[in-house]
Amino acid sequence: MTALTLKTGAFALCLAAIPTAAHAELPEPVRAMIDAAIETGDETKVRTVIELARTTNPDDASELDVILANFEQELEQQQRLAKAAEEEEIRSAGLLENWSGKGELGAFMSSGNADNTGVTASLGLTKDGINWRHKLRGRADYQRTEGVTTREQFLAAYEVNYKISDRLFAYALGQYERDRFQGFGARYSASGGLGYDVLTEGPTLSVKAGPAWRRTELIAGGSTSNLAGLAAADFDWALTDTITFTQDANALIQSGSSTFVSDTGFQASISDALSVRLSYTVEHDTDPPVGAVKTDTLSRITVIYGF
Template sequence: MRALLISALLAATPCLAVAAPLPAEVARMIEAAAETPGALGTVAEVARRTHPESLAEIDAQVDALTSRAEEERIARITSLRFRDGWKGEGQAGGFISTGNSDDVGGSASLTFAKETLRWRHEIRMAGDYQRSNGAVSKERYFAGYAGQWKLSARTYVATSLTGERDRFAGFRSRFTESVGVGYRLIDRPDLRFDVQAGPALRQTNYYDLDDEIAFSARLGGDLSWTIRPDLVFTQNTTLFLDSVSSSLTSSTALTTKLRGDLSARASFDIRVEAEPPVDREHTDTTTRATLVYSF
């Protein structure tokens, strides 16, 4: 009677999927993907689709690899001295054109970044220069520091110090100091999105106008999307709002890895000045194609 009851229950219960071991070659692929930033999530997702019977084992392996990478990162940055652990990136591009107009120009930038348990640091220098028919038609130089003091996994105090010169925007120099609060709205291995807000102080020395000092509200947004391990999309926007001369800067870029530490980048920058000097345009745009070397 007992045997008949068990047989009846088994017959009435739908067949349940039985977990199967993950093939060794798939496990090795997932392990190898952990060595490339942004690749682990993509490879793991493919493994889940092709081996649904091994979901639990795949998730466990991904969790273990992620935890191991975080432990190694913390151990590494904890032992760093101030001069250690900096990563750099240099990019350069240029052009020459002849015919109806003779143009020559170039663009270059250098960026250093470092992350510790409590801080993220970034130092950036950039310059654009162009001559058209023998006369300078673009000349802009920029240098700045951005720091993030981490309050939690997503929240931080954002600080920024910048100095720039833009002859054709009408100012010899503009210095900006700001402090505010930042929050990471999206924090995934392949996608990060930060927003920032806070007060700022700007000092501008114009060519044809009186110098001005203005308190501003600073709003910012930074997006980084790893589309593929070798293809990254970035968008950085900063807006200053004040009663004197509000401005906006935005940079959109797509970077693709060529080989090793060498990449190619296409970018589009837009700069808007609400109250430019007389005979100056409100909006400047720059489109670049550059080579990027990471070190």
């Protein structure tokens, strides 16, 4: 079990519950060492100290068992109270409360429909409920050189998840995109389906899939609407305490132009709130508008602020 840091007040009750006569059998230095470990609230440390005391004082094993049992009982109670308090806080949170997120600001270099460098910015927000999760994200890549816009790409998306079981969830997604250099003034997508958390400890992997609908409004005029299928995967792996590898991929497959996107990145923490990210994004459209190439790539270096 993961060590928790719980301070002295609750554990004093635990020690008080131990019979005085039995407690007195332990040598004073051993009692002081166990008390000091309990005051830290570190479960691993408490177990280690008690096992050492059991080795050096085998005749006091029964008393040590009582001390450990009281500690475990108090620890479980504190965990239950903490979980109940956390759930109550989530249930009573207002619309604008309990959001967390990150903002990114940096530069990019692209090739494909436009070969240039420019500025990139993004914002991602997440709100976790008991069974619901809300995710908002937006990104803008923009450059204007000598009065001429050479890149203009915007994305905004909202996704809501409903937890069906510990790993299985349902999702609904709405997304808006604009990219003049890919030939569309607006592209709207909507999808709903099921997702599954394949890996939850160490490396994490979440996948989702479902039917989708997409409407594309072309710069040259006209629009198209298609039924489609969406599949996506989100993989994160903490390589060290400060470096994380990320791989996000999604595919929207339809009878017209299907879209495949892959975003690969490395993120290095500078402090608790700040980190730097290097990423490489490939977007491929199987049948883009006339005048646009099929594959765009984008290399970004950004500074991330988490909150």
